[in-house]
Amino acid sequence: PRSVTTLSLASQKRRGRKISMVTAYDFPSAMHVQRANIDIILVGDSCAMVELGYDTTQPMTLDQMIHHCQAVQRGVTASMNRSNDAKPKKPLLVGDMPFGTYEYNDLDIALKNAYRMVKEGGMDAVKLEGGSKHRAEAIKHVVDGGVAVMGHIGLTPQAISVIGGFRAQGRTAARAREMIDEALRLQDAGAFCVVLECVPGNVAKAVTDTLEIPTIGIGAGNGTSGQVLVYHDMLGMMSHPHHEEFMPRFCKSYAQVGHAITEGLDAFKKDVESGNFPSEEYSPYVMNDEEKKMFE
Ligand code: KIV
Numbered sequence: 313p314r315s316v317t318t319l320s321l322a323s324q325k326r327r328g329r330k331i332s333m334v335t336a337y338d339f340p341s342a343m344h345v346q347r348a349n350i351d352i353i354l355v356g357d358s359c360a361m362v363e364l365g366y367d368t369t370q371p372m373t374l375d376q377m378i379h380h381c382q383a384v385q386r387g388v389t390a391s392m393n394r395s396n397d398a399k400p401k402k403p404l405l406v407g408d409m410p411f412g413t414y415e416y417n418d419l420d421i422a423l424k425n426a427y428r429m430v431k432e433g434g435m436d437a438v439k440l441e442g443g444s445k446h447r448a449e450a451i452k453h454v455v456d457g458g459v460a461v462m463g464h465i466g467l468t469p470q471a472i473s474v475i476g477g478f479r480a481q482g483r484t485a486a487r488a489r490e491m492i493d494e495a496l497r498l499q500d501a502g503a504f505c506v507v508l509e510c511v512p513g514n515v516a517k518a519v520t521d522t523l524e525i526p527t528i529g530i531g532a533g534n535g536t537s538g539q540v541l542v543y544h545d546m547l548g549m550m551s552h553p554h555h556e557e558f559m560p561r562f563c564k565s566y567a568q569v570g571h572a573i574t575e576g577l578d579a580f581k582k583d584v585e586s587g588n589f590p591s592e593e594y595s596p597y598v599m600n601d602e603e604k605k606m607f608e
C-alpha cells in the first residue's frame with residue numbers, strides 16, 4: 313500500500329500539494345473516507361457532538377475515543393483489503409486526545425494516554441489542543457516517547473468553558489502575533505502539523521508561511537497547506553426536508569446524505585404498510601412441495 317506518513321505530508325507542503333483531511337468515527341465512515349483517497353482521517357472528538365449528541369466535546373472519555381478509533385482502524389483495513397486498487401492508499405490515522413487526558417502537570421499522564429490511543433486505538437498519531445508553553449512541553453514529551461503529534465490552535469473547542477463560546481480567534485493584530493508564536497512553539501516541540509480553526513485567512517496564511525511543517529485549516533481561508541471538514545457537516549448527514557440543519561458558516565455542503573436516508577426510510581415504511589415488502593423476490597426461504605404437503 314501507499315502510506316501517508318508525517319514525512320510524506322511534509323513533502324506535500326514543500327511541493328505545494330494541498331492536504332485533505334476528513335473526520336471519521338466508525339466502520340462505514342472510515343471505509344468511505346479511505347475509498348475517497350483522503351490523506352488524513354481524523355477521529356475527532358467532534359464525535360461527542362455529531363455522533364453522540366452532546367453540546368460540546370468536553371464529555372468525551374478516553375475509553376469512548378478508543379472505542380471509535382478501533383472501529384475506524386478496522387474500517388480502513390477492511391476498505392483497503394476489499395479495494396480493486398493494486399496499491400490502495402493508507403491514510404494517516406490521527407485521533408484526538410480527549411479533554412482531561414493530557415493537561416496535567418504530570419506529563420507522563422499525557423504520554424500514557426497517547427500510548428493507549430496508538431496501542432489500543434490503532435492510531436498513527438494523536439492531536440492535542442492548545443499552544444501554551446505547558447502544552448508545548450506535553451507535546452515534546454509525547455513526541456519523545458515515540459508518538460507523532462498534530463497541534464491545534466485558534467478555536468480550541470475543549471476550552472469552551474474558558475473562552476465562553478465557539479467563535480473566531482486571532483482577530484486582532486496582537487492575538488494574530490500570539491498565534492504565530494504558539495504555532496512556532498508547537499513546531500519546536502516536535503509537532504508534525506498544526507490545525508488552525510476559525511482564524512482570519514490572512515493570519516492562517518502568515519502562520520503557514522512562517523512554519524516549515526504543514527498547516528490544516530478549518531474556517532481559516534485558503535492559505536493553509538490543507539483543509540479539514542467534519543464528515544457529518546460536509547455530507548449533510550443531518551439534512552432533512554422539514555428540519556432546520558445546523559451548519560457552520562465555513563462548511564461547504566458536498567452532499568445531502570440525510571435527505572437520501574429519509575427517502576429510504578419513508579419508502580420502507582410505505583412498502584411495509586402496503587404489503588409490497590417483502591415481495592416474492594425478497595422471500596428466499598422456501599419449503600419443498602413434499603414438506604409443504606406434510607405440513608398442511
Ligand atoms: O474534532 C474535530 O473534528 C476536529 C477538527 C474540526 C479539526 O478537531
Ligand code: NA
Pocket residue numbers: 356357358369408
Ligand atoms: Na477535535
